[in-house]
Amino acid sequence: MSLWQVVLLVARAGGASFYGVLATMCTTGIGLAAVLVLGRSLAAGLTRQDGRPGLSLWLLLAAVVLLVAVVAFGRMVGGGLHRLLTEKVIRWCEEQITLLSAHSELIEFDTPAFHDRLVRARRASTSALQITLAVPRVIAASLTVGGLVVAVALTAPVLLPVALLSGLPVLLTGRALGERLLTFTWGHTPSDRERQHIENILESRDQAAEIRVFGIQDFLADRWRHLYDERIDEIRDLVRGFLRRAVVAAVGVAASLTVLLVSLAWLLARGHVDLLAAVTVGVSVLILSNQSQTIAANVGALREHSGQLADFLATMRLLDRLAGTGVDRRPAAGPLTRLDVDQLTFSYPAANRPALSDVSFSLRGDEMVAIVGHNGSGKTTLAKLLCGLYEAQSGEVRWNGRPIRAQDPGNEIGAVFQSFARYWFSAADNIRVGAAVGPVDADLDRVRAAAREAEADGFLAGLPRGYETLLAAELAGGVDLSVGQWQRVAIARVLYRDPSLVVLDEPTASLDAEAEAKLFSTLSRLRGSRAVLVISHRFSTVRVADRILVLDNGRLIEQGTHDELMTLGGKYAGMYSQQAAAYA
Numbered sequence: 001m002s003l004w005q006v007v008l009l010v011a012r013a014g015g016a017s018f019y020g021v022l023a024t025m026c027t028t029g030i031g032l033a034a035v036l037v038l039g040r041s042l043a044a045g046l047t048r049q050d051g052r053p054g055l056s057l058w059l060l061l062a063a064v065v066l067l068v069a070v071v072a073f074g075r076m077v078g079g080g081l082h083r084l085l086t087e088k089v090i091r092w093c094e095e096q097i098t099l100l101s102a103h104s105e106l107i108e109f110d111t112p113a114f115h116d117r118l119v120r121a122r123r124a125s126t127s128a129l130q131i132t133l134a135v136p137r138v139i140a141a142s143l144t145v146g147g148l149v150v151a152v153a154l155t156a157p158v159l160l161p162v163a164l165l166s167g168l169p170v171l172l173t174g175r176a177l178g179e180r181l182l183t184f185t186w187g188h189t190p191s192d193r194e195r196q197h198i199e200n201i202l203e204s205r206d207q208a209a210e211i212r213v214f215g216i217q218d219f220l221a222d223r224w225r226h227l228y229d230e231r232i233d234e235i236r237d238l239v240r241g242f243l244r245r246a247v248v249a250a251v252g253v254a255a256s257l258t259v260l261l262v263s264l265a266w267l268l269a270r271g272h273v274d275l276l277a278a279v280t281v282g283v284s285v286l287i288l289s290n291q292s293q294t295i296a297a298n299v300g301a302l303r304e305h306s307g308q309l310a311d312f313l314a315t316m317r318l319l320d321r322l323a324g325t326g327v328d329r330r331p332a333a334g335p336l337t338r339l340d341v342d343q344l345t346f347s348y349p350a351a352n353r354p355a356l357s358d359v360s361f362s363l364r365g366d367e368m369v370a371i372v373g374h375n376g377s378g379k380t381t382l383a384k385l386l387c388g389l390y391e392a393q394s395g396e397v398r399w400n401g402r403p404i405r406a407q408d409p410g411n412e413i414g415a416v417f418q419s420f421a422r423y424w425f426s427a428a429d430n431i432r433v434g435a436a437v438g439p440v441d442a443d444l445d446r447v448r449a450a451a452r453e454a455e456a457d458g459f460l461a462g463l464p465r466g467y468e469t470l471l472a473a474e475l476a477g478g479v480d481l482s483v484g485q486w487q488r489v490a491i492a493r494v495l496y497r498d499p500s501l502v503v504l505d506e507p508t509a510s511l512d513a514e515a516e517a518k519l520f521s522t523l524s525r526l527r528g529s530r531a532v533l534v535i536s537h538r539f540s541t542v543r544v545a546d547r548i549l550v551l552d553n554g555r556l557i558e559q560g561t562h563d564e565l566m567t568l569g570g571k572y573a574g575m576y577s578q579q580a581a582a583y584a
């Protein structure tokens, strides 16, 4: 990524504040160089002066004073504008990442490379920040260098090449360090993510109890330390390597400055330059050397951070491409009348065997179907494929005869997965979000009706601020619910959505017996007007379904009503009898 592209990116994100910062940087950069050039003329005028200073000298003095004031003003205004620019650039980058994770395909979340990319992309806001710091500095320093070059060229042009060369070793070293830091940061992303995971679980309310009961705080902290120490060790090696290069660069700078100052002394001794010119060149060269070091340090930072930013832009382009070519969805072909699953085979990216193999069945739009099977048999995977969340390697799911992946199901599908969301919203909004695809419904009656159906109205109405109570113990004024109560809220969310396909993955796992019985009388009422697909290990729940599918190692091995499957005496009958015996 070229510097020019970075500048364009920062300009796009920063808008007017970028141009404001640029203007102040130009003013201060050119102002400093102009002060030096005018100061030299002023000094020359004063040394030639034999009486009271003339008008032209007073004007020159006024110009120098004015320039110094303008530079000081520019620096102060630039500081404020720079802060604004920084915030805008960070906001822009964060927005892109938020949109990017919000719209990525579900399968991306199962690939480590995607998470690496997200972490690297999140760093891009820091990179953008560093770039917004470095770019104006490079511009300002370059302008000052330009002014100083003019000053040297006017006074002793023969010394100009040496003066320019004196900055080169530092510049090359700065760039090399930037390259190495970039490679280091990229290589370390997986380990950084592992460390971040430990930080997250140590800070999480959900895991706090288990961590304390098991007493694994120190174990986790040690693991965290180990990962961080590895990082520090690698950076130490990197800095050691850099120190060697820095010594070589410093010797180069000293050598070129020595050549320059000796040459200057020689020119002065031979009378090729006067004392004032020699002082001007000497001071200019020292400032020039200092400014090229500023440029070098910032060019190094630019190399590192523009590399990260380039990666960020590549990530966005990749996801743009995915959005453009992956799923081109037209509106769903109306409420579900028939769902056909045709020879579906699906494998997760890192898996060594398919999670589903050659699964075929059909579901009518008024049917309640249950899926049973041992842990890991593929039930949740199948439910996600039925919702069109994954692309199967072979076979397909058809919604009213059309491939589901070619349609946008809109509000027609509602699901409660095992890891359902607990939003830090009010109780009402936690339910309302179920129909957020359309206009947000302000009518609380509909929210309460859904909550009643899900057996959630009783406890939600009794909260400190009723349905307006915030469901987040982590936020001021918020409260938490029990796991079973949360599950009822998640079910209410689906009922509020009123879809034509309801998918419930272990909906009764945390419900008490009474709530479970009521949920199933609700579901029984619902079937007939919509399709209901329930995954459950509770056979008391399962037996009321119109049809039961039995999955085993990703294959559909049996299907039929409870009575048919019991008569068959196969896998289902075995699992049912085992559970019944446990209750007896």
Ligand SMILES: Nc1ncnc2c1ncn2[C@@H]1O[C@H](COP(=O)(O)OP(=O)(O)OP(=O)(O)O)[C@@H](O)[C@H]1O
Binding pocket: 110, 348, 349, 350, 351, 355, 373, 374, 375, 376, 377, 378, 379, 380, 381, 382
């Ligand atoms: N992201 C993933 N990457 C690789 N393999 C996965 C992934 N998710 C699930 N699997 C594997 O796919 C298989 C099916 O998993 P799935 O979650 O569908 O099972 P399940 O029948 O719903 O299990 P449970 O009853 O425990 O909820 C399992 O062998 C599991 O290990």
